[in-house]
Amino acid sequence: MSKLAHQDKFLDLSDYGRPFGRLLANLCKNTFVTPVHITLLFGIAGLCAIYFMLNGYFLLAGTFMVLKSMIDAADGELARMKKTPSYFGRYLDSVFDIILNFLFLSAIGYITKESVFMILAAFFCIQLQGTLYNYYYVILRNNSDGGDKTSKIFEIAVPKALPGESQKSVTLMFKIYQIVYGIYDKIIYSLDSKAFKVNSFPNWFMTLVSLYGLGFQLLIIAVMLATGYINYVIPFLIYYSALIFVLIYIRKNLLKQRSV
Numbered sequence: 001m002s003k004l005a006h007q008d009k010f011l012d013l014s015d016y017g018r019p020f021g022r023l024l025a026n027l028c029k030n031t032f033v034t035p036v037h038i039t040l041l042f043g044i045a046g047l048c049a050i051y052f053m054l055n056g057y058f059l060l061a062g063t064f065m066v067l068k069s070m071i072d073a074a075d076g077e078l079a080r081m082k083k084t085p086s087y088f089g090r091y092l093d094s095v096f097d098i099i100l101n102f103l104f105l106s107a108i109g110y111i112t113k114e115s116v117f118m119i120l121a122a123f124f125c126i127q128l129q130g131t132l133y134n135y136y137y138v139i140l141r142n143n144s145d146g147g148d149k150t151s152k153i154f155e156i157a158v159p160k161a162l163p164g165e166s167q168k169s170v171t172l173m174f175k176i177y178q179i180v181y182g183i184y185d186k187i188i189y190s191l192d193s194k195a196f197k198v199n200s201f202p203n204w205f206m207t208l209v210s211l212y213g214l215g216f217q218l219l220i221i222a223v224m225l226a227t228g229y230i231n232y233v234i235p236f237l238i239y240y241s242a243l244i245f246v247l248i249y250i251r252k253n254l255l256k257q258r259s260v
Helices: 018-028 035-054 058-081 087-112 116-143 167-191 203-212 214-226 230-239 242-254
Strands: none
Touching: 018 035, 018 058, 035 058, 035 087, 058 087, 058 214, 087 116, 087 167, 087 214, 087 230, 116 167, 116 203, 116 214, 116 230, 116 242, 203 214, 203 242, 214 230
């Protein structure tokens, strides 16, 4: 099952790892490997990136960041191939992402001797960027006929566990998800509270929004690491947030006629 109906598919700049993800999922679909195993694997790739970064191997660090994104595309693909959707896996994936993002930026800040304030500001900004992408993308997926609806537009209630997972584990992961992502969800919703009323978003708009997808964010960081611009990573991520207001302006003023 695709995440989107055919007419809603767009060029997702952050989803460059999808072909590798499908390949890895195909290799694992008839094995004991589960989507959670794949999630743990991308976590290991992220930790390898941090290790190489702290030891001055910036090209390898960037390579493992990109590899992390490519592996990240496989857990959902495997879940769809095995027909084992999971709220636990969905929340675990997101929690791993935010932990690794914090560790990536902390390592960069440590190497470049940035202040704690700048590190936290960059972390806040990168999460807000990603939340905007997820907000619009999940709206599109939920309004797309036949699209993947495991992710909800409003994560406000504990979902009922799906077959094969325990309600206790889903509830625990949901609460952790709410703690680490709740503030970002509330901020983005307050900035564009009527976006969910839109039937669909044009493909060109979603391609612009995908500049804030986690995969593209990590690709930018990886390129800056590999090309010797590590000192500019944290300031760039902060200034890059200005695009949030441009995208929201476009949605509110140019796409409002599509609202119901």
